[in-house]
Amino acid sequence: METEQFNIRLPTDLLHDLNIVSRLLKINKSEWIKTKLAEEVYKEKNQLLLELGNLYVKGVINKKEVQSLVGKEIADQMESVHKTAKRSMKAGMKYGKKLKKALSA
Numbered sequence: 001m002e003t004e005q006f007n008i009r010l011p012t013d014l015l016h017d018l019n020i021v022s023r024l025l026k027i028n029k030s031e032w033i034k035t036k037l038a039e040e041v042y043k044e045k046n047q048l049l050l051e052l053g054n055l056y057v058k059g060v061i062n063k064k065e066v067q068s069l070v071g072k073e074i075a076d077q078m079e080s081v082h083k084t085a086k087r088s089m090k091a092g093m094k095y096g097k098k099l100k101k102a103l104s105a
Helices: 012-025 028-057 063-070 072-104
Strands: none
Touching: 012 028, 028 063, 028 072, 063 072
C-alpha cells in the first residue's frame, strides 16, 4: 500500500496519555494511531455516505452533485441501489394488492 507522511501537533497531555497506551499495549504509537484513525474514518465515511444516499433518494441532491462529492463509481452505485429499491417497492405493492384482493374474495 502506498503511504504518505502526515504530521500533526498534539497537546502535551494527549501525547503523555498516548505514550502510556503505547507502553501498556506494547505497540508503536504510530501504529496505534493509524489503526484508530482508520477505524474512525471508516465509520465516519460510511455514516456520511448513508446520509448522502438519503439526500439523493429524497431528491435533495442529484446524481451529478453526488458524483462531484464522492466520484462516479459511488454515484453510480447509489443510482443502481435507488432504482432497485424502487422496482422492489413497486413489486411489493403490486403483490400486496393482489393478495388483498384474493383474501377479500
